[in-house]
Amino acid sequence: MKPGAVTNNQFFAILGAGTLVFVGFIIGVVVFVILNIDKELDYNNATNATAKSSLPPLTDVEAGAHPLVAAPPLSPTQERGKQVYANCVACHGDNGQGNKTTNAPRLAGQEEWYVKDQLEKFRNGKRGTHKADAFGAQMPPFANMVTGDSVNDLTSYLKTLDGVAETQATGSAEAGKALFAAKGCIQCHGANGEGNTAMHGPKLAGQNAWYVVTQLKNFKAGARGYDPTDAYGAMMKAMAAAQLAAVDDKGLDDIAAWLQSLEQ
Numbered sequence: 001m002k003p004g005a006v007t008n009n010q011f012f013a014i015l016g017a018g019t020l021v022f023v024g025f026i027i028g029v030v031v032f033v034i035l036n037i038d039k040e041l042d043y044n045n046a047t048n049a050t051a052k053s054s055l056p057p058l059t060d061v062e063a064g065a066h067p068l069v070a071a072p073p074l075s076p077t078q079e080r081g082k083q084v085y086a087n088c089v090a091c092h093g094d095n096g097q098g099n100k101t102t103n104a105p106r107l108a109g110q111e112e113w114y115v116k117d118q119l120e121k122f123r124n125g126k127r128g129t130h131k132a133d134a135f136g137a138q139m140p141p142f143a144n145m146v147t148g149d150s151v152n153d154l155t156s157y158l159k160t161l162d163g164v165a166e167t168q169a170t171g172s173a174e175a176g177k178a179l180f181a182a183k184g185c186i187q188c189h190g191a192n193g194e195g196n197t198a199m200h201g202p203k204l205a206g207q208n209a210w211y212v213v214t215q216l217k218n219f220k221a222g223a224r225g226y227d228p229t230d231a232y233g234a235m236m237k238a239m240a241a242a243q244l245a246a247v248d249d250k251g252l253d254d255i256a257a258w259l260q261s262l263e264q
């Protein structure tokens with residue numbers, strides 16, 4: 001026998017030990033899987049608060065920490081849109097919720113066609129160029145960043161955002177609801193502010209109240225909807241002149257409070 005060669009006895013001893021390690025490993029895997037299935041069942045079966053409190057908090061689950069409900073990955077288009085939206089976050093919020101400090105409205109949940117229309121208006125001087133509209137004047141340079149394919153990239157990314165208004169509205173939602181109906185707003189914006197695509201009326205439900213108030217004042221003062229080639233802006237300006245002339249600031253606050261309360 002050559003030095004270093006394995007005898008029959010040694011060979012079977014090694015084989016035996018190897019088999020034991022292998023079987024041990026398989027048992028380990030099976031036990032691990034069973035324990036984890038058990039956790040899933042525990043989670044799904046937990047219906048009372050006591051049982052749930054011993055489980056991971058729901059926020060972890062929503063954040064995608066739970067293997068069963070991981071957040072869907074972004075598509076390539078949405079990924080590109082996210083890059084575009086990086087230019088907007090500082091003013092409109094990381095989740096499209098809007099920001100009172102920058103006077104920038106909520107974009108999450110807004111209709112795609114309307115977002116595209118408004119960007120086009122800012123680019124073409126139909127909105128944000130009136131001397132009495134200092135807030136609107138901030139948008140044209142950013143609207144100019146979104147052209148060609150990046151418009152669709154942006155709107156497909158906006159659909160993944162679900163930020164909601166973060167500041168408390170000051171008006172009375174109940175009084176606002178009555179005004180909204182009495183002044184004929186539902187004709188173009190829907191009974192619950194959901195918007196009306198055929199009438200080109202944007203969705204107003206869930207919008208920040210302070211922003212709605214600014215826009216109503218702008219339309220009333222002719223600082224928005226002033227361009228003769230902006231048919232739909234002019235339509236809303238005419239509506240504001242006809243229906244809101246007699247409505248005071250308190251009334252505008254009420255309408256805005258009702259709209260903000262509608263959809264979160």
Ligand code: HEC
Binds near residue numbers: 105135
């Ligand atoms: C410097 C702050 C600022 C930045 C950055 C900014 N916005 Fe705005 N945006 C505003 C303000 C303020 C308004 C509201 C103007 C007004 O009062 O009429 C607005 C309005 C809008 C509107 C109209 C919404 C509506 O309901 O009519 C859209 C759409 C919009 N922004 C998209 C964008 C996009 C897309 C970007 C990034 C490419 C962007 N904004 C970057 C401040 C900003």
Ligand code: HEC
Binds near residue numbers: 200
């Ligand atoms: C005849 C249809 C019509 C009626 C009625 C109407 N609107 Fe509008 N509204 C529009 C259109 C169209 C726009 C979008 C204008 C644009 O493209 O710039 C608009 C825009 C708005 C905006 C701006 C939304 C944003 O995101 O910037 C607010 C706020 C609004 N309307 C509130 C009202 C209220 C309140 C009433 C009732 C007094 C009313 N509207 C009645 C058609 C209408």
